[in-house]
Amino acid sequence: MSQATRRKEETVIIRAALIEDLKRLIGEDKVLSDEIDLLCYSFDSSFMAKLNRFLPDVVVTPLSTEDVMKVVRYAYEHEIPVIPRGAGTGETCGAVALSGGIVMDLSLWDNVIEVDAANMQALVRPGVIHATLNEHLARFDLFFPPDPGSTRMCTIGGMVANNASGLKAVKYGSTEQYVLGLDVVLPTGELITTGGVGARTVKNVSGLNLTKLFVGSEGILGIITMIRLKVLPKPKGRGIVMAAFSDLDHAPATVLRVYRQGILPACIEILDSSAITAVNTYRPELELPDAEAILLFEVDGSPQGVEEEGAEIARIAKEQAVLVEWATEPKRMMGLWEARSVLATAAAKLRPDGTRIFAGEDISVPLAKVTDALRGIRALSLEYGIRVVNFGHIGDGNVHTAPVLDPESPDEVEQAKLLVDAIHRLAIRLSGSTTGEHGVGAVRIEYANEEHGAALRVMQSIKNTLDPKGIMNPGKLIPCSVIDSSRENR
């Protein structure tokens, strides 16, 4: 028997023992070990997962804090990686097993434990779907403001772990602003509550802010098992201003003038000429103007306030825009939003023999540099011969780029990798970040040194303290070692 064969046989035996132990710990019905299921957990939405297959050893689907604690304690004892996963809608390989281990699918644990309307809070389990939570809250005229595009499928646990946001981050910010407390199972299996044990306060400055530490930690510090959220009263009014510009620079200039008037729209979206072309190709009946940029402002609040702010934004936009429309009628608003909402499909269908990919798709730059970023990406697109569609949340500098290519073509794949790297480096050069809301995962980890310098060492220390055996979601968010000393004294 060869050494390789022997090693393989040993692996099979160890894995069989792992599966049996997990079944004994949390029940057979919560353990998936069939190859067909493991394959289905080998991907997320990232391009990296399209090119690679990341198979876990086993998948568990816990439905209680006790289940999670038992699995984590076991994994800690046996030094087995644990990879928490929500709906697997991420674009960074954040919820896949890079080198085997236990994938913990928390999406089945989807109870809304309580809507505390009197205190404007909600208590939820990690698997609750974002849209479902807002359906529950709507009965109390409340809502949870962060609004990712994946609202219908992403989980609150995933949103917290990635500090997700969305279109309305301009006014409402990101998830971290709404997380008041968490229950977290640490890598050792110990359960802690952040934000105060039993607390139901909105303001609480007692102790170190561990809640903030875990929000956006991408599962490398522990498993989030319960989330206490602050929620807000649902706005009664809503309106949309659309403005088309013949000069790209006029778009951010208009945004700035709106801000200077003291108006904070709920969201401000931009479609550059690449996006306008994509939409007009896919849905010519929408008849988007042949412009360099289109801005969509959404305002919400009291009906009277909406009317006033919308009219003022329209007035400001008219100073430089070639076309401006202001609407509050629901059907017309839906029509105006359609150009934005069909973009994903439009980009995907731009090439019959290809598709859009999720890579380099989430850079964030200062507001004043948005046009530089858009122009820079277009130039890189030409340089590497990969078509891109650009759109994004101009109100907070978050640019989404959709490279469109044939993923079967090795040449195009190689060029795309170079393009994506160049886009990430462009963001850093423009004093921005490689990611505004999608996270780092495994796909942007190589930029950690460059983005964080000496601070990375502190992050590493925190990680090592909480997870000395390195079992929690290894290979994500921050590298295990190395700090580029040349960045330390920056």
Place this chain on the structure above:
Amino acid sequence: MIREIGASPDFIIEFGKKCVRCGQCRSVCPVFTEFKTEGFSPRARVFLADMIHRSCKGSTVALNSRGPAHIDYADSSPDARTFTDNAPTDILKKAWDRNLICLLCGACATDCPSGVPVCDIILSMRKEYVAHGGRPKLVAELSQRIRETHNVVGEDNENRWLWMEEHTPISVHSECQVTPLRRPQGLVYFTGCVASLYPGAYKIPRSMIQIMNRTGIGFALLGGEEWCCGYPLSLLGLDSEADEIAGHNLEKVVGLGADTVMTSCPSCYYTWRHLIEKTGAHITVIHYTQLLNGIVADQAVKLSPMEVVATYHDPCDLGRKSGIYDPPREVLRSIPGLTFNEITPSRKDARCCGGGGNLETIDPELSRKLAEARLSQASDTGAELIVTACQQCARTLSNAARKLPRTRNMPYGDSEPPRPDMEITVPRKMKVRDIADIVLSCLQSP
């Protein structure tokens, strides 16, 4: 096969690469929302089909596989590999088996931002299963039954007349002969297996012929010469058998000199539409909701009031797959006294009743749970009556409605008892009725 689908590795790989695995399909798939594990998501079905077909085709596209070393085709030691030389046959079979647990409702494909035709991919997989000699009991039995009896029930096909014999008297228009194979005015009413052979569904054709008789619309029935439309066979991948019996039906209709085929079953309608498209036969295919709407719109009849709050459930094969949404709604809105409340989701986004894709036969318990979920959505409209235009939807929903509790609490709390203020609208006992039955009951005597 009735409908050409690209049942080839190239077809599946073409769309496999288009799928960006965003997971949007998770939010609309009724089967996934019940199981909740990734293996039942439409994107995973596409992923598996793509993986398998690369293997079958001997794809040279290298994939980097990382992970544990326990699975042969995912050895972590080489950085790159192909599936060419170690096709995962076990996975093939399991993926095919799992694809039987699908409603083929088309919600995922309709909602897909990348335009991936998930249903066609699953149908391709089913077809290949059969082509490779896979004949699970279900497939073998259905095939034999239809081959021998020409209907899905397995009864003597002449029993297709029974629903009429028990229904007397029938007022027959002077030009309307219900005798089989006599020249009609031009319209053949293709009643379908379920409506002709399941007593519980007799009400549909009985209502239709009374409405047609009272409005002077001539028609003919094929009776024992009406064979299964072929849809259940094509759903299981038996395309050539489906083609054969569909060809028989077409021959009989053409032989009568008919220019129109009307169906009450949405699946028959879908099948006939594609059959005509494929053969180029000069036959117009209509659904009975279109005829009913025409009758109502022409004011050929006067409808008496019906004081009821109703909603309409879109059958998948009629709505999402055939684009017929408005005629049934217009019929309902024309009934005096009837308050029509739209269900959410509806039209192209409507959720399947749980009876699609032969699921009721494959997994009746799952089918019932999915029907309950749809009933719950109907209940949220405040309606006491669900109207539909499909004998299968009516059956699935009625069966589930009979077993529903009158009240229930939403699960606000896995650690706390339900609180009274958290109670939500309950799925009350609801009635499910066919649209022809409703129209007939509103028909005033001339």
